[in-house]
Amino acid sequence: MADRRGIPHIAVERCKGCGLCVSVCPEAVLSIDESRVNLKGYYPVTVESGESCIGCLSCALICPDVTFTIELLDDR
Amino acid sequence: MADRRGIPHIAVERCKGCGLCVSVCPEAVLSIDESRVNLKGYYPVTVESGESCIGCLSCALICPDVTFTIELLDDR
Amino acid sequence: MFSERILCAGFGGQGVMVLGKLIACAAMLGGREVTWMPSYGPEMRGGTAYCSVVLADHPVGSPIVTTNATSLIVMNLPSLERFEQSVLPGGLVLVNSSLIDREVRRDDVLVQTLEANKIAAECGAPKAANMVMLGAYMAIREVIDQNHLKMAFRQIFGTMAMTSFELNMKAVRRGFESVDTVVVTRKAA
Amino acid sequence: MFSERILCAGFGGQGVMVLGKLIACAAMLGGREVTWMPSYGPEMRGGTAYCSVVLADHPVGSPIVTTNATSLIVMNLPSLERFEQSVLPGGLVLVNSSLIDREVRRDDVLVQTLEANKIAAECGAPKAANMVMLGAYMAIREVIDQNHLKMAFRQIFGTMAMTSFELNMKAVRRGFESVDTVVVTRKAA
Amino acid sequence: MGRTLMKGNEAMALAAIRGGCTHFFGYPITPQNEIPELFARELPKAGGLFLQAESEIAAVNMLYGSAAAGARAMTSSSSPGLALMQEGISMLAATEIPCVIVNVMRGGPGLGTIQPAQSDYFQMTRGGGNGDYRIISLAPATVQESAEMMQKAFDLSHKYRTPVFLVSDGMLGQMMEPVEFLIPPSTKPAGDQSWVLSGHQGRRPPRTIKSLRLDPAMLENHNLKLQGKYSRITRRESQFESYRADDAELLFCAFGSAARIVKNSVDDLRQNGRRAGLIRPMTLWPFPFPAFRVLPEKCKSLVCVEMSCGQMVDDVRLAAGGRVPVHFYGRCGGVIPEPAELSEYAEELIVGGAV
Amino acid sequence: MGRTLMKGNEAMALAAIRGGCTHFFGYPITPQNEIPELFARELPKAGGLFLQAESEIAAVNMLYGSAAAGARAMTSSSSPGLALMQEGISMLAATEIPCVIVNVMRGGPGLGTIQPAQSDYFQMTRGGGNGDYRIISLAPATVQESAEMMQKAFDLSHKYRTPVFLVSDGMLGQMMEPVEFLIPPSTKPAGDQSWVLSGHQGRRPPRTIKSLRLDPAMLENHNLKLQGKYSRITRRESQFESYRADDAELLFCAFGSAARIVKNSVDDLRQNGRRAGLIRPMTLWPFPFPAFRVLPEKCKSLVCVEMSCGQMVDDVRLAAGGRVPVHFYGRCGGVIPEPAELSEYAEELIVGGAV
Amino acid sequence: MSVIFKKTAGLTETDTHYCPGCTHGVAHRLVGEVLEELGLLGDTIGCASVGCSIFSYNYFNVDMIECSHGRAPAVATGIKRTVPGKTVFTYQGDGDLAAIGTAEIVHAAHRGEHITVIFVNNAIYGMTGGQMAPTTLSGQKATTAPTGRNAELSGMPLKMSEMIAEVPGATYVERVSLHHPKYIRKAKKAILRGFTYQLQNRGFSMVELLSTCPTGWGLAPVAALEWLGNNMIPYYPLGVLKAPEEV
Amino acid sequence: MSVIFKKTAGLTETDTHYCPGCTHGVAHRLVGEVLEELGLLGDTIGCASVGCSIFSYNYFNVDMIECSHGRAPAVATGIKRTVPGKTVFTYQGDGDLAAIGTAEIVHAAHRGEHITVIFVNNAIYGMTGGQMAPTTLSGQKATTAPTGRNAELSGMPLKMSEMIAEVPGATYVERVSLHHPKYIRKAKKAILRGFTYQLQNRGFSMVELLSTCPTGWGLAPVAALEWLGNNMIPYYPLGVLKAPEEV
């Protein structure tokens, strides 16, 4: 499992900055980006350390706004 | 128990002739009197063999129109 | 303008509703305008059931007969008590004397009594006292004929067993005939 | 007849409702007729919150300020987008330039910008940007005085902790003063 | 079929089936029980569905779902049951769902009685639900007409995509009269089905049936659209019967059961040389104002007769527009007026100089 | 207390408590939630009871029970919630139970919107429940009046043993205005309690509160008794405000929120030299017909303004009785008219020669 | 000589309008007796529902209120919350309680209202002429189920007592029957228990009484008793469904 | 490289109006995914209820109808009985389903309607601003319970699933939670099962989803997830309350 590599993509404009994904990511991949505001007026989430992503889908499962698309790097 | 003696009194004008009391009397004390019609227009129940009454109250308990008053002959 | 306003009244089980329906239906088949209107609701329970029938040669307005009946058909005592005053002077009161043991007190109506229950029993159809009354009514008020009545039976009961149809018609006929044979009390109109 | 019609608008958490209430209440205590009317309902959620305040010397008819505002107090960009056209020519647009980085496009209104969030933070009350705006409004439109404002605080917040009261009043004062110290863009009326 | 003797309730139910009604949802209440009972017997045979709901509220909402899914559906009830349906009816009107709702009126207020009355005129013509909406309201006066109007009700409801009331009462519902089914049975309307919920099959965008519009401008537009429809209906669909009215000095106005009784007394009055007549609204909404536009030249007064304490009289007054006085005669609580008392009332008006 | 800035909803709730209200039953709905929320906070402190019901139907029936047991009780809701209460309201009227029901109106039909409207005028003046009954219907136009009318509502309801509506809307309910509580707090009415359910204690025959009367004559009598009460109320309790109406050529008629806006445009029109005025019904039922009995000599037309598609206009037409034309101007769906558009409309009428 | 049974003072002198043999009358008597025995007649307010028992306000010797169809538990709530010292009960049929009044009964139980509900289940709408109720048995005929209740169309009969017993606020729920004197004695005990819990402010109590409707069922009165015993009891088992720990 | 998660075609492109962190969005996604996976999007009719989820008709990629508050199960009944071949579901909040709509949900279950009910229990009235619901926990604050729900006044919170499971016509009732990815996976399975039973015409299915309302609860979104786990689950135990014998 530690070998599994995921790539999270975020539809940033749909994000409401609720932080649920951040709270459930086991690898601390995500963080809220307080440096900017999206069109909806929220601080959106951002991929902080994409390389740690294990493609566990937790973020995608909990995100109420379905912002995530997750790819699996299957060549590893 | 066989010694117990009851006297059933019937408020005949309240009787609707449904026959429920007749059906539950263990001693066949009661019967419907088809020879007359009460003011309400029903064949009322009548005490046919009062001497057999054991005062079990079955008739009184089942009568939907609360026609019965039952006395106990306690000198026996 | 012809207008016959009938009240049929009795106990719940005596078939007064059907009696009224048969009159209305037969008259309709005879070309009249008719209405039939039941009493309805919980007060019927165990109490008096009655219906109003209006026969006319023009569209009927009120189907309810209250104080202006031209005919009253009563099957039991409480109904006579309740409706005796509803008949217009000169009207008809048809009394089932099997169950009504008092006289009609009005002296301005036509009274016909007959022992409908007894006659019905004699026909072998003890429940058909209403048919006996119907027959008597037909004899006195000549507004419906036997043919239309037969058709009315069909319409109301659908395909009815032949035997019960025959029994009912027999009771009707006996009622019809009894008007001449039983004691008739006619008081001045 | 005196009539001041104010729109206060911003994000949900920015305190625009309270800002409006304080203006209305202080003006009432100063003897004016006033109304305050919020936007309400689920569309508020996360979106723009705004309220209308009307101050007058006669009973107020419509409490809703739509196209005829005499003053607009905007705390964020979406609110400016939405309400910029609602101000009457010659009216006032008070802009929180901490969160609004574009210019007012109208050239027929009086524009005052101030960095309310920054000033509030400087006061040690980072959430009191609305109070800073209030102070600036009071400085420009002389319709309420500090005393009535203090009484309004009591009426609206009840017994408020003295420290937070002082902090809020400090923010109001800094807003009041800032009107002379910050860059003022006045366009021809 | 020829003429058959039938209760008004039965005639309505049979006519509905002929009118193509396939789904009935209802809750028992006197004096309309013959309607659901007949449907329970007959609809399954015709391949339709009779479903007893747990309440009138459930019934009207089942109706909503069924009609939204494309059925010719209906419900029926009596006065207090109608009161419970008001929210649902407002919803049906707002979402423009075609369906038929029968009210076999009984006396009120509250539980009142199970005897006939006409005291739901307001309920039938001015909502009771919230918001601006109108329901076409048909008022038969005979069993024959009950049947005919029932078939027509379905057509109207589809023509205008709107619920339609059929307003009967305990008298019309319970009485038997000869009926002949003359209108041919309806076949399914080929009309516009573009609003029906049917599943998008991936071939079109999803459909939504809804009433909520949080943007006031949008809701106002929707209301104006509805009002436009209501004016069209008002212009085209109001109906009345005029009975010996042409030269009437005293003009009655009455509907349904009351109207049949008034006819008797018009005849009586005429026989006594009084020039009486009747205008009978056959649609309660739209009220037949055109019937009153030109009053008979000699008309001296209008007399509104209702089996209520006076509700339609508002519309009669509006129709009269102050040109002639409007009198009111009403009986209520299940009391049915007699022709004689109406004639007497009219005579008094005439003698008193009111006419 | 002096003048306090307060929402209309809050003012009504506080005034109710001052008016002696001890029991509140209600179900949440926008835009009236401040009412139950204030009661939830304040009633227990005052020894009263706030109970959240499972629905509007339950609320109105709890109200019925509570008031029948002698409480000064009330409920409040908004348009669709009122639609659900119709059966219960008919029952309250039939059994003559004093209580107060607030409607903070929103736009319809159906769910419509949560924004203000006046499209429940019919619902508030012509039932919607079954049967012949009327509810006193008070329509404030300011927050101050909301408070005053609320206190008055309880007194009226007890005076006549009848439910009373307080008709507010989303605008009046949500807006803040200065309020001063001038009417002294009510103490419990010493009035007739002979109908209250209290247990007979073996000292009197059991009491029954009921609406059902199967004998038509009895139900008709009961209805006539109710109608007698309604005529007394009609004679005594109708109320209106007349604003610059004495010499008006163009006379507006509007109530509640719409009326406040009309006042602005009356002033505007006057400034432009137009003789405009306003009659503002403060009671919707009884409608203030006396206000129109004598129209200003110069009055050339009436203009009914409503935040609806036109409901009160029926009553205005009845009041006008054909003497002057009645025009209608309405906005709906949550749209609130602006004084300017009303003035413009009036100017057009004047220029067009209608006035 | 001593009188061992006479008509309770809990009932008025008015004769009932019930059909011959209808056990509504028995239910009335039991409630009247219990209220009399507990000395509560002067302090009770009863809520009549819409069904054949609507006229119960004429029969119980207590203050009574007529409630709209199904709403008696809400009305009772309003009363009890206003005069908590009074004893408040509802008397409801199965159409009233198990169909249109479902929300009101569930939520009175849910809130734990200190009221007693007398639930007369006769598996039919008696008053309106024998329509199917939620409680009508499978296969049982009714005017709106002319070929008998069909579970495919209308589901299996609803067991209200089982359902209400699941509601946290319900304190005491028992089902009893009125088809035989032996059972009637038990029924009375249950009613007594229901009112006793109310007196102790121990929350919501409901007693379901299986009852006959000879008219609606189209059976003679005695046959109706038998039908109840043979058909209803197997589907609606008798007994306590919920009771509080005794204190 | 392969996409292992992307937005389902069961949802439209419209952004939701829900507050940040509100798990209504998660519930929507699960329903959308299940419908997509079962290939039902083109053949489904959804019933939106009155609550925060009223606009769900804008979000689900299926035909939808707006239902009056509480009445969705009756509307769904009308639809399903008219087009039995379509998949019909309701999406209801706890105020909608457990308060005003109690009768409708009980009777849809009672009749064994072949529909699937998605019951989003967030223990509060979200839409109207945080009033107490029948499901609000003991002690939990709400705008109409300013000092917290008081069981003496309002009873203990209502367990709808337990109650509905008692109704004979209910086929499948399960309670799941949305507060954590692990539970969300289970929730999806439950929803899948609910719709599958409907496809098999096996009667009424209901899935209760414990959900958050950060706004109504006055908690930050993440804190709300925790609150759900710590407070709701102990009172509303998760799991299958009723399921059919597998065939």
Ligand SMILES: Cc1ncc(C[n+]2csc(CCOP(=O)(O)OP(=O)(O)O)c2C)c(N)n1
């Ligand atoms: C709102 C409303 N709907 C319907 C009715 C008609 N109705 C009167 S009694 C009744 C059912 C009675 O059945 P039940 O409660 O089982 O009592 P029973 O007569 O069997 O004792 C109905 C549906 C009504 N009065 N009010």
Ligand SMILES: Cc1ncc(C[n+]2csc(CCOP(=O)(O)OP(=O)(O)O)c2C)c(N)n1
């Ligand atoms: C008849 C009616 N009563 C009340 C309302 C107001 N109302 C709208 S949503 C709602 C409650 C919503 O709560 P819930 O069902 O729990 O959904 P949530 O918002 O929590 O998801 C209420 C009471 C209404 N629209 N209609």
Ligand code: SF4
């Ligand atoms: S897939 Fe798992 S590891 Fe990757 S970002 Fe999401 S939660 Fe973190």
Ligand code: SF4
């Ligand atoms: S869960 Fe979704 S909405 Fe919330 S912060 Fe993460 S990406 Fe944004």
Ligand code: SF4
């Ligand atoms: S008391 Fe018992 S024995 Fe005596 S009559 Fe009654 S039932 Fe028969």
Ligand code: SF4
């Ligand atoms: S049970 Fe009562 S009513 Fe029936 S026959 Fe016996 S005494 Fe008469």
Ligand code: SF4
């Ligand atoms: S109809 Fe049935 S329940 Fe009603 S009184 Fe008659 S037997 Fe009893």
Ligand code: SF4
């Ligand atoms: S109010 Fe609550 S339920 Fe509604 S959207 Fe916001 S968080 Fe979700």
Ligand SMILES: [Mg+2]
């Ligand atoms: Mg029953």
Ligand SMILES: [Mg+2]
């Ligand atoms: Mg909720």
